[in-house]
Amino acid sequence: MHSVYDGIEEHDNHLPNWWLFILWTSIIFSAGYWFWYHIAEVGPGQLGEYAAESAEVAKRASGNAPASDGMLLALAKDPASLESGKQVFQANCAACHGVQGQGSIGPNLTDAYWMHGGGPMAIHKVVADGVVAKGMPAWERTLGAERVKAVTAYLLTLKGTNAPGGKEPQGEPEQP
Ligand code: HEC
Structure with a gap:
C-alpha cells in the first residue's frame, strides 16, 4: 500500500528485522518472566526476596547477640x-x-x-x-x-x- 494525502506520501515499509527481533524477544521474555516468578514461582519473587533478606538480617543480629x-x-x-x-x-x-x-x-x-x-x-x-x-x-x-x-x-x-x-x-x- 502506498497512499498520498495532500502531497504527503505514506510509505508502507516492512518493519526492520532488528525491530521485530526486539519486539518478539521482549514478548517471549515477559511470558517467561511471568511464568517463572508468578505461575511456577521458581524464582523467589519480591516477597521471597524480602523474606530471604529479613532472615539474613535476623541471622546477623543473632550472630551479634552476646x-x-x-x-x-x-x-x-x-x-x-x-x-x-x-x-x-x-x-x-x-x-x-x-x-x-x-x-x-x-x-x-x-x-x-x-x-x-x-x-x-x-x-x-x-x-x-x-x-x-x-x-x-x-x-x-x-x-x-x-x-x-x-x-x-x-x-x-x-x-x-x-x-x-x-x-x-x-x-x-x-x-x-
Ligand atoms: C598455638 C596452640 C593453640 C591453638 C592454635 C589453640 N589452642 Fe586452645 N589451648 C592451647 C593451650 C596451650 C591451652 C592451655 C592454656 C592454659 O594452660 O591455661 C589451650 C586451652 C584451651 C582451652 C581450655 C581448656 C581447659 O582445660 O580449660 C580451650 C577450650 C581451647 N584451648 C580451645 C581452643 C580452640 C577452640 C581453638 C581454635 C579456635 C584453640 N584452642 C586453638 C593452645 C592452643
Missing part, C-alpha cells in the same frame, strides 16, 4: 552451626588440640577435666579471649563472634567423647 549458656547449648544442637564449628576447629585448633580434640600442645578437650571450666560460657571465654601467656591464642578478633560461638558449640559435642590416644587430664573434673 553468647549465653542457653544460646551455646542451642547451637550445639544445630547441624549447620556444628558443621561450621567443626571446620573452624580443623582449620585453627587441630594443630594444637589434635584433629579429634584429644590434645597435643594444647590440652585434651574430650575428657572431663578443665583448667578454665567446662561450662558453655567458661569454654566460650577461653576461646574468645585466649590464655595468651600459656600459649592459647585469643580468637574473637581473628575469627569473629559468630565463628567463636560455632566452634564453642562444636567443643560442647566433643566434651566427654574421650578420644582415643588422648593427652593426660589437666585441670579439675568439671563440677556438675
Whole structure:
C-alpha cells in the first residue's frame, strides 16, 4: 500500500528485522518472566526476596547477640552451626588440640577435666579471649563472634567423647 494525502506520501515499509527481533524477544521474555516468578514461582519473587533478606538480617543480629549458656547449648544442637564449628576447629585448633580434640600442645578437650571450666560460657571465654601467656591464642578478633560461638558449640559435642590416644587430664573434673 502506498497512499498520498495532500502531497504527503505514506510509505508502507516492512518493519526492520532488528525491530521485530526486539519486539518478539521482549514478548517471549515477559511470558517467561511471568511464568517463572508468578505461575511456577521458581524464582523467589519480591516477597521471597524480602523474606530471604529479613532472615539474613535476623541471622546477623543473632550472630551479634552476646553468647549465653542457653544460646551455646542451642547451637550445639544445630547441624549447620556444628558443621561450621567443626571446620573452624580443623582449620585453627587441630594443630594444637589434635584433629579429634584429644590434645597435643594444647590440652585434651574430650575428657572431663578443665583448667578454665567446662561450662558453655567458661569454654566460650577461653576461646574468645585466649590464655595468651600459656600459649592459647585469643580468637574473637581473628575469627569473629559468630565463628567463636560455632566452634564453642562444636567443643560442647566433643566434651566427654574421650578420644582415643588422648593427652593426660589437666585441670579439675568439671563440677556438675
Ligand atoms: C598455638 C596452640 C593453640 C591453638 C592454635 C589453640 N589452642 Fe586452645 N589451648 C592451647 C593451650 C596451650 C591451652 C592451655 C592454656 C592454659 O594452660 O591455661 C589451650 C586451652 C584451651 C582451652 C581450655 C581448656 C581447659 O582445660 O580449660 C580451650 C577450650 C581451647 N584451648 C580451645 C581452643 C580452640 C577452640 C581453638 C581454635 C579456635 C584453640 N584452642 C586453638 C593452645 C592452643
